[in-house]
Amino acid sequence: MRVFIIAGEPSGDRLGGALMAGLKALHPDITFEGIGGTEMQAQGLTSLFPMDELSVMGIAEILPKYRALKARIRQTAQTVINTAPDVMITIDSPDFSLRVAKLVKAASRIRTVHYVAPTVWVWRPGRARKMAKVIDHVLALFPFEPPLMTVDGMVCDFVGHPVVAEQQATDAQAAAFRAQHEIGDAPVLLVLPGSRRGEVARLGEIFGQAIAPVLAQHPDLRVVVPAAGPVADLVIEAVASWPVAPVVLDPRTTTLEDAGQIKRAAFRAADVALAASGTVSLELAAAQTPMVIAYKMNWMSFHLIKAMALVDTVTLVNLVSDTRVVPDYLGPECLPDDIGAGLLRVMADPGAQRAAMDVTMERLGAGDDAPGLRAALAVLARLPPKGQADA
Template sequence: MNSSKRFALVAGETSGDLLAGLLLGGVKQRWPDLQSFGIGGPQMAAQGFEAWWPSEKLAVRGYVEVLRHYREIVGIREQLRRRLLAAERPDVFVGVDAPDFNLDLEASLKGAGVRTVHFVCPSVWAWRADRVEKIRRSADHVLCIFPFEPDLLARHDIAATYVGHPLANVIPLAPDRTAARATLGLRDENTVVAILPGSRASEVQYLAQRFFRAATLLLRERPHLRFVVPALPSLRARIEAEARMAGLGEALQVLDGQSHTALTACDVTLIASGTATLEAALFKRPMVVAYNMNWLSWQIMRRKQLQPWVGLPNILCGEFVVPELLQDQATPEALARAVTEWLDAPAKIHTLQQRFTSLHHALRRDTAQLATDAIEQVLES
């Protein structure tokens, strides 16, 4: 078997970079001389990936926010398309999530004879059913991270494989809270709240102040609380400024990344809706899910919503197992109250942890091997 393959990948944000990095690790075992290039981040770079643009360039959420960066993003996509169809033509293109960017690019590449794979099924079951036809035009194969998705896609003649969720293999079934707390300089007897306001600048803009004001209210009632806030390097200064404005002082610790350590160490997390909520579920942590965005973006998204839930733990469990406070509901007072309700309900937390353990088992598969097998079939078809 030829061990030299050329893979182009695009991962548009922190979660996509993590998934793509895990995928590349498996792919390199199958094709040791793999060349990989495109748009990505540090997890992909650690696997030898050549980033022509950093993944942060695509880390924009919300219709209005995307419009502000539209010309730059479209320009990057067109430059990438031309490069991939010229001297850098790959054996396969793998679009990792970022469907608004990747599906159009995949359609163009597929039309020119490049094999295309989309990793992470777009949430057609939650937000945009109209996207199904675009997926069919764009992707030769879809790698699904949730077990119900391949059957859904098969109804629309889209080839797909359930590969499990890579995070379910990275995150241990029984996280070591004591070790995580020692790493962060916290004691076992501390009550710890992890605050995760998101990995995008727009999320921090709309959520950080609300989360920190909620933390201030909690601290008034429970002076011994401790707060930990993972922060990407590019967002740390902004998060620290918001924390200072809230006056949390030594009760709050801003971390360099370390989101998994924070989730392992905490008793409960106040968290932005997104992939991080699934991570919190896999760490078996109770959470309060929140989101807030530009008003117009929210109105557009709300009209496209197909299910009553937004948070991934609720979607996967099929019910509100954790509270969701969205847009105008996400007031500091409501957020603080929801966190308090978890801290005062150990029996409810135990039940939730059992539910999340079952979910963890369902999502555990050899993702890298299953994904690599599927990609190999695409290359041979």
């Protein structure tokens, strides 16, 4: 069996590596071609070109590379057509992936699978119908996505979210983290201002000010900030003006493996977290850390998105658990005093959030087969019989 598999960024590479491992376990004679990073290469992939050529975000970053990206799209599609694999699997990165799929479908009957459904449940539900023109099968991370994606002959399987397979720190490791930083029994506030420079720039001051009312009621409060490597310098600069000196976890000062262990221990040791909106809410839920979510964006962008939004919250724990127990402060509501008050309420009564976190992890596949294996089973189960091409 031959598989052409494409990922365009590190998160997709991790999904791809786990999927490839699952496919190899189920089909030992499988061979892979495609584009991927270190995780996929560790499973035997020789990347057609470096994956980081595709890891660009935003109009300002994409425009200078537009012609080069178009050339890579054509090159990738033609390689798929020429090699005629049993299936092509694209992982997230829809701007690249779906353009490749369009060219492949126009010239062949190769089966196409896309891993990570677009967020049609947030806005632009018409994307599913448009996607169905070039994709045969979708692998979804969230249990509520399949009914939204099953249009025009496209099928969709929920395969579990990768967060349920991630290693978690033990209570002993959390205690060791507290001891190392001389925290003792003091309450710990974890602050996560984002992994992009723009996020840290917009949220750093606001998050610092939001700490003040919490500190007023909990003068022994300790603050821990796990910084993402690319923005660590900016985080260190931002926290210099905060009302309490935080412990900044800088991943550049240690190995990748050790940095991950330290971060997991910090998550487990924290009493509450303040985080930028994103998938970090699921990481916190997996660690059983109660949270408040906040995000600041351009005024016009916020109101355009709000006008098109199909949901009343962007926090994944709220959506998956079908609750609204995690406070989120977005756009013009991202105000320090309100965020601080929200943190105090969560600290006083975290029980409802912890119950919602349990529901979230269960619904995302905790206790079931690993998502990579479930994704592999879904791909193989949906393949047409050998020699029978897709219609």
